Amino acid sequence: MGFQPDPGKKFRVILVRPQSPENIGLVARAMKNAGFADLHLVHDRLLPSQAHITAVHAEDILDKARLCSSVGEAVSDLDAVFAAVARHRKNFPSLALEQALDRLDELPSGSRVGFLFGNERTGLESLELRHSNFRFTLPQASVQPSYNLASAVLLTLFHVSRMAGGRGVVEPWERPLPRSEQEDCIRLILQKLEEKRFIRSGNQRHMDERIHDLFGRLAMTAADRDLLLAIFGKR
Amino acid sequence: MGFQPDPGKKFRVILVRPQSPENIGLVARAMKNAGFADLHLVHDRLLPSQAHITAVHAEDILDKARLCSSVGEAVSDLDAVFAAVARHRKNFPSLALEQALDRLDELPSGSRVGFLFGNERTGLESLELRHSNFRFTLPQASVQPSYNLASAVLLTLFHVSRMAGGRGVVEPWERPLPRSEQEDCIRLILQKLEEKRFIRSGNQRHMDERIHDLFGRLAMTAADRDLLLAIFGKR
Numbered sequence: 001m002g003f004q005p006d007p008g009k010k011f012r013v014i015l016v017r018p019q020s021p022e023n024i025g026l027v028a029r030a031m032k033n034a035g036f037a038d039l040h041l042v043h044d045r046l047l048p049s050q051a052h053i054t055a056v057h058a059e060d061i062l063d064k065a066r067l068c069s070s071v072g073e074a075v076s077d078l079d080a081v082f083a084a085v086a087r088h089r090k091n092f093p094s095l096a097l098e099q100a101l102d103r104l105d106e107l108p109s110g111s112r113v114g115f116l117f118g119n120e121r122t123g124l125e126s127l128e129l130r131h132s133n134f135r136f137t138l139p140q141a142s143v144q145p146s147y148n149l150a151s152a153v154l155l156t157l158f159h160v161s162r163m164a165g166g167r168g169v170v171e172p173w174e175r176p177l178p179r180s181e182q183e184d185c186i187r188l189i190l191q192k193l194e195e196k197r198f199i200r201s202g203n204q205r206h207m208d209e210r211i212h213d214l215f216g217r218l219a220m221t222a223a224d225r226d227l228l229l230a231i232f233g234k235r
Numbered sequence: 236m237g238f239q240p241d242p243g244k245k246f247r248v249i250l251v252r253p254q255s256p257e258n259i260g261l262v263a264r265a266m267k268n269a270g271f272a273d274l275h276l277v278h279d280r281l282l283p284s285q286a287h288i289t290a291v292h293a294e295d296i297l298d299k300a301r302l303c304s305s306v307g308e309a310v311s312d313l314d315a316v317f318a319a320v321a322r323h324r325k326n327f328p329s330l331a332l333e334q335a336l337d338r339l340d341e342l343p344s345g346s347r348v349g350f351l352f353g354n355e356r357t358g359l360e361s362l363e364l365r366h367s368n369f370r371f372t373l374p375q376a377s378v379q380p381s382y383n384l385a386s387a388v389l390l391t392l393f394h395v396s397r398m399a400g401g402r403g404v405v406e407p408w409e410r411p412l413p414r415s416e417q418e419d420c421i422r423l424i425l426q427k428l429e430e431k432r433f434i435r436s437g438n439q440r441h442m443d444e445r446i447h448d449l450f451g452r453l454a455m456t457a458a459d460r461d462l463l464l465a466i467f468g469k470r
Contacts, residue, residue: 003374022257029383035376057380139238141270141396145292148264154386155393161376198466210462218452227445231433 003161004035008109011160012038013153014074016128017119021047025054025062026150027117032058034157039065040074040114071131075114076180080107080219083116083124083132084156086146091209092129097156100136101163107219108175115156120149130212131179133219176219185225186215192232238396239270243344246395247273248388249309249316251363252354256282260289260297261385262352267293269392274300275309275349306366310349315342318351318359318367319391321381327364332391335371336398350391355384411454420460421450427467 005011013031018024018041028051031039039061041047047062055062068074075081082104085094095103104113116132118124129135138147138155147155176182190211193199199207218224240246248266253259253276263286266274274296276282282300290297303309310316317339320329330338339348351367353359364370373382373390382390411417425446428434434442453459 002376004376026383026386029380030386032377032380033375033382033386054383056383139397140268141237141239142267145264145267147268148261148289148291151261151265151268151386151389154389158390162374193466214453214459214462218449223445224449227449231428 005157005161006109006163009107010038010110010112011036012040012074012078012112012114013157014040014042014068014071014114014116015149015153016042016071016074016116016124017122018043018117018149019120020149021050022054023120023149024048024051025056025058027153028055028058028061028065030150030154030157031061034154034161036157037061037064040068041065042068042071042074044069071116071128072180072183075116075131076178076183077112078114078179079111079176080104080134081114081116081132081179083129083135084118084152085129085135085137086123087137089126089129089135091206091213092126092132092135093213094135094137097136097138097159100134101159103134103219104160105163111175112178114179115153115160117149117153126209130209130216131183133176133182133216174221174223176221177225181225182216182220185220185228186212188229189215189232240392240395241344241398244342245273245345245347246271247275247309247313247347247349248392249275249277249306249349249351250384250388251277251306251309251351251359252357253278253352253384254355255384256285257289258355258384259283259286260291260293262388263290263293263296263300265385265389265392266296269389269396271392272296272299275303276300277303277306277309279304306351306363310351310366312347313349314346315339315369316349316351316367318364318370319353319387320364320370320372321358322372324361324364324370327361327367327370329370329372332371332373332394335369336394338369339395340398350388350395352384352388411456412460416460417451417455420455420463421447423464424450424467 013036015027028039047065051062052059082100088094116124138152190199190208248271250262263274282297286297287294317335323329351359373387425434425443
């Protein structure tokens with residue numbers, strides 16, 4: 001078994017509002033080092049040409065990188081999304097790296113998995129985190145400084161590629177729904193809770209995040225969705 | 236055990252003829268991330284000021300970095316030196332990362348250990364490799380590109396700090412409720428669904444199992460339970 005991501009899964013790296021072109025290039029190089037190819041950028045402008053300077057021998061990844069206007073668009077066809085965060089966010093608890101790798105390992109063959117990384121200064125915002133199933137944090141020796149963006153991507157992908165070392169014949173989980181359908185289901189639940197006045201203007205944002213975290217953690221399958229919709233009532 | 240290098244040993248990072256000031260700064264930042272402090276530069280000129288730009292929150296490491304005129308001088312007071320190489324060099328076979336970590340682990344407490352990294356383009360030359368005890372190579376998915384200098388340092392130090400099994404300063408997830416309380420909550424949900432005639436005698440066993448699976452997977456915390464009970468109504 002070589003050093004590469006599980007060939008039975010499809011992986012995507014998603015950079016959200018990256019600031020530094022050099023970092024984008026370094027991310028492409030790190031992806032190549034670790035055997036990844038699919039890069040999506042959530043960005044309101046074209047890929048800056050300086051990114052190519054640091055993307056040594058990884059220009060092809062930049063050339064094929066897709067620009068998206070929103071995180072939702074970048075993850076809609078994925079089955080599970082892991083978001084890198086420097087610490088717990090309100091309503092979005094995060095896993096240690098090892099635990100996140102365990103969750104990833106449990107996903108069945110054929111799963112399409114995204115790794116979400118935020119802007120260098122702000123990280124991922126709550127509205128962006130809602131598009132993830134799991135949050136994870138890379139270990140570090142001190143609170144400051146956080147990892148550089150390209151470093152966070154590199155450490156994450158390196159560990160994913162090392163997983164192929166094999167962890168035994170664990171029965172795989174059923175494959176989750178595409179993120180867009182997970183989101184549709186969560187939105188229907190939210191709607192239902194609004195109708196029941198469980199969610200009101202006063203607690204809307206808080207509840208919205210809590211519900212996203214709670215049901216996101218299920219990495220919802222089609223059967224889960226059917227069950228949830230039946231529980232909450234389709235209308 | 237925290238995320239940090241073995242406190243019983245002393246560690247040094249040695250950069251040999253580094254070309255890019257930005258890389259030197261990124262190395263300092265990576266050292267800080269992984270809990271290292273001692274940096275030596277084998278360099279024939281003063282530390283360029285641009286290095287400080289990328290050394291976010293790690294300027295102290297740069298300020299204390301020592302300039303040496305030769306590799307021999309930089310390692311003379313160390314007990315063991317590990318040199319990072321992209322591949323075997325003539326007469327200098329290299330270890331896989333895991334093997335190098337084993338060798339490091341075997342060194343007794345009190346050992347002073349150096350990690351040697353070469354110039355971005357040329358790597359370490361044979362004359363420089365002579366100052367090392369072991370050579371090691373980081374796994375990568377393809378021959379090209381090699382790891383960026385700061386990336387190679389980061390991956391190496393990250394693994395050295397992980398040897399202790401530490402997870403760093405990540406706060407743990409909130410602890411799940413005792414199983415009996417998780418079960419109480421699930422039973423209340425089931426009861427509610429029976430009242431709503433969502434669960435009937437015909438589907439009882441099936442639904443019972445499905446609901447247990449669905450809500451069991453959350454590894455429910457106290458906050459999760461409160462949210463679920465509020466959603467489903469307490470009575």
